[in-house]
Amino acid sequence: MTETIGFIGLGIMGRPMALNLINAGYRLAVHARREASMQPLLEAGAEPCSSPAEVARRSAILFTMVSDTPDVEQVILGEQGVIEGVQAGAVVVDMSTISPSATRAMAERLRTVGAEMLDAPVSGGDIGAAAGRLSIMVGGPEVAFERVRPLFEVMGQNIVHVGDHGAGQVCKACNQVLVAQTIAGVGEAMLLAKASGVDPAKVREALLGGFANSRVLEVHGRRMLEDDYAPGFKAALHQKDMRIVLEAAHELNLALPGAAQAAQWLNALVGQGLGDLDSAAIYKIQAQFSLETAVDRSTTDTNP
Template sequence: MSKIGFIGLGIMGRPMAGHLLDAGHDVTTVEHRKPLPQELADKGAQVVASPKAVAEVSEIVITMVPDTPDVEAVLFGENGVVEGLKPGTLVIDMSSIAPLATQDFAKRIHDAGGEYVDAPVSGGEGGAINAALTIMVGGTKEGFERALPLFEVMGKTITHIGGHGDGQTCKVANQIVVALTIEAVSEGLLFASKAGADVAKVRESLLGGLAQSKILDVHGERMINRTFEPGFKVHLHQKDLNLALEGARSLNLSLPGTANAQQLFQACAAHGGEEWDHSGMLKALEALANHEVNR
């Protein structure tokens, strides 16, 4: 079993760390905005004062924090991971951040004597709770093989995409597809509702045809039941689409659908919906239509 540092115990990180504890690993973390969740304390998780202290007692350090600046602060800020890094320590970033920054972080960890793997995830809160995440991995073959046993505890579909940053590139592509599919499902259900059809039966029928998708299944049900408590928050999806649009500009690439989805998320935020689940994009489209989807 490994000595693992896990930094970032939010909606996703909490169950992921729990699975590692259940598998018999030692897990050390650092308190940030909230105390250590009791269920993790009951399983034996330990708390230390800083990311530096986490690294000092760990063979592997996993980060699962919101954005690129957060990862940089945890790794390279005052009392950051790099200050406590031991030779050969594996650093696994499972956050969703900028691919180019990831390449820089990998070089800096390598220069400090460690190994770096970027491994963002997809599957939302349910995937994290059920250890069924999709994990998209960038890094060396050796780094991937060291990390794989831990990934198998937390996820179901695990793919070594390529070199450093390629996992993050894959995640950005994932978020483009997810956002546009949420928009498509929202518009389809909104159309059906406005036309007077039973949207629950419409969704049921669509799940049997070519329009079937995990978004239609999970988020379509959320939309019909109007349960917008977050599994993945609007403001986090906005952050991911910003990465996509910034990357597209650097590549001289047009992503009009992505830009439109970002504007719809911005409309959600403008109505106080930054903390809604991203399926709440439906509300922005309902406002434009002056119609609420009926059950």
């Protein structure tokens, strides 16, 4: 554990992930756009860096965890980016959720300066990050994956090497397709129960014991019943992820109509200024849409 590990991006996900590495005995060099985000890491013993390039100069393995594709491109390839300081033989591990094709392009650029890249997006939210129980989906060379595996095991429990560069991002896109559509499905089920005069809490209780059971029904179904949308995963970030899904589908000339519909619910949620709520708040938009549709139908039926 003598080598320094780099960590760039210390937001709601990156901060607890980095703290877990420190608590496991690793020495960290860190950087964030906002100095305040670094403070908990500095108090825990991390070394501050003024730029991604400085982090790269100090570390043989470094992690990035930022919001979107352009942010990762800026951190890795931009001015004072990782590529300007990265050591030959280093491994750059991007744990953000971004475009698979952009990931492959960045991996090629890093390879020209002697560094390897892994794409390792995660699922599990801030609760999973804090508990070190993330699911980590990894793309990139097997040798680099094995080198980084002990660090992954500090941050997560379900760690799968999916394939070559970009495969981790494709896997995360598949995850978001399933989650978004399942949230929408649970929302529709709760609406149907309520509109039918049946207690949706009892319906959920019954469904949890059958084939319809899922983690989404368990966690987000409860959120819907309690109208509790404190973010575990913000709708604005889920919207971004679904944009990546649909962009990838466009590149492949692939039809994903269910994913497109779920993306529209998220678009409507964010469009109403509710992007900081958990993406389970899709239910709020579904309920609003259903109510407006019922009012429109009632108005039409009573007009001569």
